[in-house]
Amino acid sequence: MLIGIDDTDSPEGMCTTYLGAVLAKRLVGEGMGVSESRLIRLNPNVRYKTRGNAAICLEVHGDMKRAFALACRTVEELACFAAAETNPGIVITERKPQSDFYHKAVKDFCTLGEALAVLEETGAVFRGYKNQRGLIGATAAVCSDLPDFTYELLAYRKPEVWGTRRIVNRDSLFLAERTTYPHTWDTVDPGQGIAVCVPHTPDPVLFGIRGERPGWISYARECVLSEKPGIEHMYITNQGTDAHLQSGRIGELREGRSYMLGGMVTGPVETGRGGHISVTIGDNENTVRCMAYEPTKGFREIIRQLREGDLVVVAGSFKGGSINLEKIGVVAVAPDRYSRPPVCPACNRRMTSAGSGKGFKCRRCGGRAREAEVGERPRGILPGWFEVTPSARRHLAKPLCRGEPDAAILGCQPSSVIQ
Numbered sequence: 337m338l339i340g341i342d343d344t345d346s347p348e349g350m351c352t353t354y355l356g357a358v359l360a361k362r363l364v365g366e367g368m369g370v371s372e373s374r375l376i377r378l379n380p381n382v383r384y385k386t387r388g389n390a391a392i393c394l395e396v397h398g399d400m401k402r403a404f405a406l407a408c409r410t411v412e413e414l415a416c417f418a419a420a421e422t423n424p425g426i427v428i429t430e431r432k433p434q435s436d437f438y439h440k441a442v443k444d445f446c447t448l449g450e451a452l453a454v455l456e457e458t459g460a461v462f463r464g465y466k467n468q469r470g471l472i473g474a475t476a477a478v479c480s481d482l483p484d485f486t487y488e489l490l491a492y493r494k495p496e497v498w499g500t501r502r503i504v505n506r507d508s509l510f511l512a513e514r515t516t517y518p519h520t521w522d523t524v525d526p527g528q529g530i531a532v533c534v535p536h537t538p539d540p541v542l543f544g545i546r547g548e549r550p551g552w553i554s555y556a557r558e559c560v561l562s563e564k565p566g567i568e569h570m571y572i573t574n575q576g577t578d579a580h581l582q583s584g585r586i587g588e589l590r591e592g593r594s595y596m597l598g599g600m601v602t603g604p605v606e607t608g609r610g611g612h613i614s615v616t617i618g619d620n621e622n623t624v625r626c627m628a629y630e631p632t633k634g635f636r637e638i639i640r641q642l643r644e645g646d647l648v649v650v651a652g653s654f655k656g657g658s659i660n661l662e663k664i665g666v667v668a669v670a671p672d673r674y675s676r677p678p679v680c681p682a683c684n685r686r687m688t689s690a691g692s693g694k695g696f697k698c699r700r701c702g703g704r705a706r707e708a709e710v711g712e713r714p715r716g717i718l719p720g721w722f723e724v725t726p727s728a729r730r731h732l733a734k735p736l737c738r739g740e741p742d743a744a745i746l747g748c749q750p751s752s753v754i755q
Contacts, residue, residue, distance in 0.1 A: 337400050339407055340427040342391035342473025343384075346419030349499075351539040354492050356392035357569035359410045366406060368398030375488060375571035376477045377731045378441045380580060381592040381653050384421060384469060387537065388731045391473035392571070393480060404428045404461055417465070425470025427478050429460035435481035441472065442579050442732075444593060451475040484577040486738075487570060489553045491542040494566035504534050504543055505561035512545070512559035518737035520547035520556045521576070525727040527634055532726050540566075546575060548738070578734040578741065581651055587622030589654040596741065598667070599624070601646040605639060613639045614658070617648060625658045626650050632724040638664065641717040645670025651733075651741070662733045663723040665741065672713040678705045 341359070344352045353375055360370045374393040382389055396403055407426050416422045437454050440446055448464075451472045455462050460478070464471040493502070509531045513523045523533045523545055533543045542565050547553040550570055584595035599617030606614050611630040616623050628639045639661070642648070649665035677687040680698035687696035687705060695706040721740045729735065 337396050337398075337403060337428055337430045338432060338478040339394045339396055339403060340391060340425075340474035340477035341393075341407065341411065341470075342425050342477065343386075343422060343470030344411060344415035344424045345386050345539065346416035346422045347386060347537075348416065348419060349538045349540075350414060350416045351492075351541055352390055352392055353490055353569070353571065354540040354567075355410060355414050356394060356571075357490065357492060357567050358414065359407055360394055360569065361567065362406055362410060363394070363396055363398065363403060366398070366402065368396055368403060371395045371397065373569060373571050374477060374480055374482075375573040375575070376438070376473075376480050377573070377575055377579075378473055378476055379443065379445065379592070379594075380730050380732060381594070381655060382445065386421070387539075389473075390731075391477040393477035400428060400430060400461070404463075408463055411465075415465070423464070423466040423469040425462070425464045425468060425472070425474040427455060427460050427462045427471065427474040429455075429458050429478055431458050431460075433458045433460075433475070433479045435479050438476045438479035438481060441476035441479075442574070443582050446472050446476070448472060454479065480574070482572070482574055482577075484579070485572050485574060486546060486548055486576045487550055487553055488544050488546045488573050488575060489550075489557055489568060489570050490544045491557075491562070491565040491568045492540040493542045493563070495540070497563070498540060499538050502534055502542060503563040504531070506531055508559050508561040509533065509543075512556040515559055516547065516552050516556040519549065519552035520545055521735045521737050522546055522726045522729060523556065525725055527725055528727055530727055575731045576734050576738060578651070578732065580653075580730075580732045584654075585622075586617070586619050586624045589624065589659075591654060591656075594651075594653045594662075595659065596649060596651040598647070598649045601642050601644050601648060601670075603644055605642055607640075611636070615639055615642055617650065624654075626652070626661050626664075627658045628661050628724075629728075631728045632661070633728065635661070635722065635724045635728070638717065638722045641715070642666075643670060643672070643715075649741075661724070662730060663721060663736070663741070665721045666717060666719045668719060669715045669717060672715055673710065674713060675708045675710050678707065678709040680705075 372395040580594040584597045602618040613628040613636045647667040652659045652662040690697040
């Protein structure tokens, strides 16, 4: 059977992945087998998310009625029911629903009515609390299909120390990064000198290690020195896969969806208040503003080097009329041509204009020239992919250490939209 759970946390505490880890342990304690644990990240632009918009799914072997009762008791014990925006949902089904609902929940927005229709068609048993919104994520979790996947090991604090300062040795995290990168990633942000895998929120998570295989994650885990965790759990996940991205065309983008699309830089890069960087790209008909916000740090230096005529592929969420950049592919750079007065062959000094249409004149010897000196300056940026710093990366965004995106698969190479 598949057990899906969502919306049990709040800004004040708890974590749905922690509840899933506790439930998995309790199911095993009741003689049931847990063959797989999934951590499913959904559309990062959903208004009602707490932090990372995560739901969990457990694949369980045992008695469905007992498993459902245990899941309900665990949610009722641990979920943050006092928080107004916490509305847990539990789904259990012996038949996996079609994955369409999951893909929509990752890329778009789903309604409670759509979730209930899926559950009724599947014959699932479910329970929603309060306004039942958690049934949307719980349904998406049991529908999940992961053509690409990664893993995350999550270590959780003992309940008696929740809310106190986390004790994790910073140097050991940097050692873990040096030892296992690129097979693990986002443990730290080397450029900023900070630990990424240790949260600063009042939830049970002590730290998390993401990677391509459990073996590499375990290797990194051996490096980490910290307070003793209360429980640790390994999830298979859609994190780091770009599962939220869809192809798009400028002028046809919808608010709150995430896209990969191609275009040409149409004007100069601008710096706004707070160090936010914006650049406009377009196709033959429309333009859209792309934003690199201050938390993306050094990524903004890449954007600053763009100039009109560059061909790019951008990836990010469309919000408030702008694409919030997660990564950018520079396909081709426009030539940086210049024209200036020539050098006088007699005096070896640069000439000046002799007047409109009159060519150039040497102020020292009076020498004349008709043609300007033309050339091309080297650009500070070359074609390639560039990404935000790890501390600014979204859970779903695929890091470049996992491979560069194949933009052609989504049909978003600039050549396909610019003639």
